[in-house]
Structure formats: structure tokens, C-alpha cells
Amino acid sequence: MAAKAGNMMIAQSGGPSMVINQSLVGAVLTARASKEIGRIYGSMHGIKGILNEDFINLRKETVATLESVAPSPSSALGSVRQKPTPKDCTKIFEILKKYKVEYFFYAGGNDSAETTYIIQEEAKAAGYPLKCFHIPKTIDNDLKENDHTPGFGSAAKFVACSLQGLNLDNRALPGVHVSVIMGRHAGFLTAAAALGRVHEDDGPHLIYLPEKPFAMSRFVADVKRVYKKYGRCLIAVSEGIADNKGVSIAAQLSNEVDSHGNAQLSGTGALGDLLANEIKAKSKIERVRADTFGYLQRSFPGMVSDVDSAEARKVGETAVKEALSGAKSGSIAIKRKPGKKYKVSFVRVPLRKVAKFTSHVPLKYINKAGNDVTQAFIDYAAPIVGKLPKIGRLKAVPAGK
């Protein structure tokens, strides 16, 4: 009666996140609980591991080991940024055949969804019954079809906490501070900088996203205005801010491009320094500093959103369940149910709908001036990010002379 067991391959791709291993462990444990799945291969460093036949046996991991890996940041199977060529696809497909792989799971962002889609199409063309699933992951929160993506909530929590701290630092030693935050084309992570604000004068006072054209003169005018009002100014800027022709400000300083054609934006302090120097040059403000958050945003341990963590687990589990229930391919999207209470469902959507293209911060989440987020964004993001540290503030009653 039992169906013949087919082998499974799982891999991780793209920028790591703090919860991508939850998805891995969710998928592996669900697969191990089923009799329909035979061997479970983990491919090291995404499709690079397939091309090199660098596989590990995920049945040899104890549950305790898997559960220790699940809450650990970064991709336990290693990652890669590689778009497969048609030649690669032919080879990948031969190797999957050799290992009798019938189930393929690929965790990553829109580029990884594209890779999964390409492999699925190749398999279809060759008449090989390969079930292909994409497991969503991206701190950028820019996957189509998804209300939000696993990895975003935890990275957003790190960013929100960081700004809470920097706001206090900036109050103590007033000046201008620029935080450069990840997000190539989508400003969700930068927008999350607003989540820790409580008091009217709390920073960030200015927030710039890639979704609105960035003009240096307007930026400097904004900073001067805020500085005049509060005697300080805290700014959150996306690494992906671009001018009115759509040319990224940071990319103008960078000449490194990855295999998906994306300019290298992170891992350098150049954009922050450019903005700080511009403020220094165009104003009389002396204390101007810039911090580029860099890779801490996606890899800092112990700073995880509980909701994000649970959802990441669930998308991994759901992908395997969908495959076992007979679906041939897809990506697992997180859909939010209407209503005041935060509720989501996990829905299989066609691969091509999440592949390649990205989504952006809706305009209703950005203020008219293009230098802050709206309450609608806060309402959207707060339940995904969860509780932030409580910050105390003195009543500070002036002493009589």
C-alpha cells in the first residue's frame, strides 16, 4: 500500500537570516515523520553543493542537534549567490536524477525562487517528475505574494532596538546621526527603525526609503530643520536610496556586482560617510556621525522575533506537507487575515509568481514628504516584530534656583 519512498534534497540560498534554520528544521522534521520520503540530502551552499555533489545526510542529525541549530542565525547548510546557467541546470538535473531526488526544497529570496522555477521548468521539459518548492526567506521583506517574509521580523527587531539605543545615545550627546540600513530596493527594514519611538521627540526623526527619490538638497534641508527644533537629529537611511532617475546613491560609489546583476551595497561604510560629510559641508553642525549596520542586521544571535521564528518554522513544515499531499511545485506564502487581531495563513502559490521580481513598500506606508513612515506602517509591522525593550525616561522636573 505504502508509496515507494522518494529522496529529498534541501538547500539554502541568498543572504542568511536569523530564522532560516527554523525553516530548515521544520522541513527536515516534517519529512522525517513521513514514510514517503527516503533519503534526506542537505546540499552545502545551495546549488553550488549540487554541482559539486557536496551533500550531507540529514537523517544522521539528532533532534537535539536540529533543535539547537533552529534558533541559531545564518544558514546552517551554507549559502550561495549564484544564478544557474542553462548548462548548470542540465548538470543539476543529472545529479538530482543520479541521487534519485524526487523532492527539491530551496530556501531563499526572489533570486532563489527564480532558481527553483528554472529547475522546475527544466525537469518538466525532461519529463522528470521532480517536485520543486521554494521556502521564502528574506530580511528585505520584498517577496511578491507575501504579506511579509520569514527573516524580516527578526531583522526588523534588531533595527528597531538599535534605533532605540541610538536615540538615547543621541539625546545624551546631541548631534546628527545617520544609520544606514539594509534594503536594496525595498525599504521595509529601514522603515522598521520607527517601531521603537514613544515620545514626540524620539528619533529617528527622518527616514528615507528607496521607494521615494532621494534628493541631497532636500535631505540637508530636512536635517537642518529637525536639528533646529530638537538640537539633534537621528536619521535612518536605506542603503538602496536612489535619485530621481532611479540610480542608487551607494551604487554610484561601488563597482562590485553579483551574478544576479545587483551592485554590492553592504559591507562598506561609504554611503554613511558620504551623507555625513554632506551634512558637515552644508551646515554648521559639528557632531555628525554615521553607522552602517551591516551584517549584524541579519546575523545577530539572541535578538529574534518570536512570531517570525514560529512562522519561519511553519513555512518549512508547510512546504514539505504540500509536497507530500500531492502538489508538484510552489512557494509557501504568508497571507494575513483581515481583522484587528494578527492572524496569518500559509498558502501555496505558483513559483513564477514569487520568482525574480520584488515588491516594495506601499506608498500608504510613507508620508507625503518622503522622509518618514505612516501609522499604517507601524500597524502593519508591529505584530511581526513583537515586543521591544522598554525604555525608561526621567520625568526631569527642573530644580528651582
Added chain:
Amino acid sequence: MAAKAGNMMIAQSGGPSMVINQSLVGAVLTARASKEIGRIYGSMHGIKGILNEDFINLRKETVATLESVAPSPSSALGSVRQKPTPKDCTKIFEILKKYKVEYFFYAGGNDSAETTYIIQEEAKAAGYPLKCFHIPKTIDNDLKENDHTPGFGSAAKFVACSLQGLNLDNRALPGVHVSVIMGRHAGFLTAAAALGRVHEDDGPHLIYLPEKPFAMSRFVADVKRVYKKYGRCLIAVSEGIADNKGVSIAAQLSNEVDSHGNAQLSGTGALGDLLANEIKAKSKIERVRADTFGYLQRSFPGMVSDVDSAEARKVGETAVKEALSGAKSGSIAIKRKPGKKYKVSFVRVPLRKVAKFTSHVPLKYINKAGNDVTQAFIDYAAPIVGKLPKIGRLKAVPAGK
């Protein structure tokens, strides 16, 4: 019988830390419990607040407010980087007299201890019975007379956690990664990058402190050697690294100097970018990134060492107790008791012994090659920093072909 109540002034100075408000609250609550202390003034932004008569009434804060401020990072009274001139001192002293201040507490690093010392000397010369106390605080951990300083443990925890995450990120997407960590002349905070290492191949693989001359050619050779061995290389570098003439590498890129004569090192990504570009130019390694941790190291909320937090509270309490018990001045130093179990005591030491000069990482804590720390450093720092997040790792049994 009861002594006439004298007024008290407390202020915070220098770079904020994650636990400096514990010291503030410890001092204020201890003072409030004593009948010998009258008004309790908080001076806003250190001595600047005294010069401007910008004081708050710390008796008007509820215990609940104070206890919410205590675990919040940064200086709740605001901070300042200002060395008082002789003219300032005359004015400060006049104002303290006007407010009938008999107790003066100043929380900060060695520069703040120097300020406290100057004010004490001025008071003595004028025959004014002002009790002057310095409450130690510095994430740099470079105060003389102290085994370690409040603020260091929590900042070190942030750094250690950061490197745990970056090590996993670097394993997932191999390359070279440089972390630039705070520490002008003392490398303690950078050394703390080593605390999260567990496995033989865990990074940081190279650690450079200001205490050993930094040579670019040796640095590049080190990186190439590690990269050849592990296929990746994670590096922790102090912002204060200096060449064999003692000239700071970062200061060569900076032209901003504060009132204590210190070059501006933080708030810019220039040093990280310089080192990354040097590696790219001198090796064939493609993926080279640099992150400058910046102000997050001293202000990130929710990432506090319990030991550090408790000790910061205790130094604030002890300073007030010493003043109430009749001592005229001093700084409260943390001394570690000999023996395997971590135990400390809080001892009053003369102000001039902690003022102005700084201590450094002892040579026994640095390896011979000057590119790592020793086990002796780990043994020293681990109890101050406390528990770090547990990181899981797959057993990764290769799959048979």
C-alpha cells in the same frame, strides 16, 4: 543630633554605556535613604549643565521611574565631552556654592575622573568642603586601579554576540570580513570578540589590538594564510590600531579632534573600508567586507551582562556610602579577589590615581604574533561578560554517493 543635610549634585559624562544609569539610580536611591543629604540635583549634560544651571530635581522621580531608567542604555542625565578650563572651574565652584552643594558625584571614564579631580583641587584651594566622587564607567575598560570597569561587560557581550553571528554568516557565505570595534588606546573590547568561539575553525581568526604595532603587510599575510586554511577569514580590529610609531591608522584618515585632544575614530566606516580595500588589492580574494560596529556597542538595549549591571549599580551605591561615611573624595574601583571563583570588592581609591591616564591590555592577554588573544584573557573576561547565546552546529555527516 542629626547632621545638617547637605545638597548633592550628580552628573554623567563621556561616552554613554548600557549600564551607566544603574550607577545613577544606585547613587540616587542610596542618597534618598539618608537623612544627611538634602536636595539631589541632576546636572544635565555633565559640567555643561552646571555652567548653565540646568538642573533637575532627582527627589521628584518615583522609584518606578528610576527603576525603568536603570536598565535603559545611555546617560539619562545627558552627557558631555568637555574638559573644564580654570575659568570654568571657578564658575562651577561658584554655582555649586550657590546651590549649597556639599556632595558632587561624576560618572564617567578617565577624562571625567580628571574633571572630578580638578574640581576637588579647586574646592580645596578655596577652602570649600566639597566631597568629590568619581563613579567609574567606560566600555573601553581602561581605567587605572580597576580590574575592569562598569559598562565593559555589556559592551563586550554585544561584541562577542556580534562575532558569533558574523562567524556563522561568514561560514554561510565565505569570504573575508573585518569588524572594526571601539577602543581608542585599549583593546579590551576588541579582544572580547574572541569570547564566543567554540569550534577550532570559529572566527574571529585574527584579532588586532592597539597594544601591538599594526603593520599592513603582516596583516595582509595573516589574512591570506587564514583564508588558505579555512576558505574564509573573520577579523576583529580595534579602531585604535596604530603603527610602530604609535600613530593611529584611523586617525591618519580623520581630522576631527575633541576637547581632550582625542581624534574622532567612531561614527565613520573609513578604517574598515581602508583595510578591506587593502586586502582586495593585495590578494585575489573577491568577497571582502567590513562592518564598523559604531555606537551600537555602547547603546544597544536588551543586551546587558547581568554581572556588569549589578556592579554598575554597586559602584553608584558605594560612592554615596563612602561620602556619607566621612570620606572626602575618591573613585570607586572594582578589585577582583584571587581564586578560581569570580568575586569582586568595591574600594575607594584616590581620584588622581584614576584621572587622565589609561590602562592597557596586559601583554599576557595577547599572543606572541600579535594577532589573537590568549586563554588568560578569556579566563579574565568571561565571568564579567556572562552567558552568551548557544549556537548549534550540524554534525554534517557526508552523504554517500
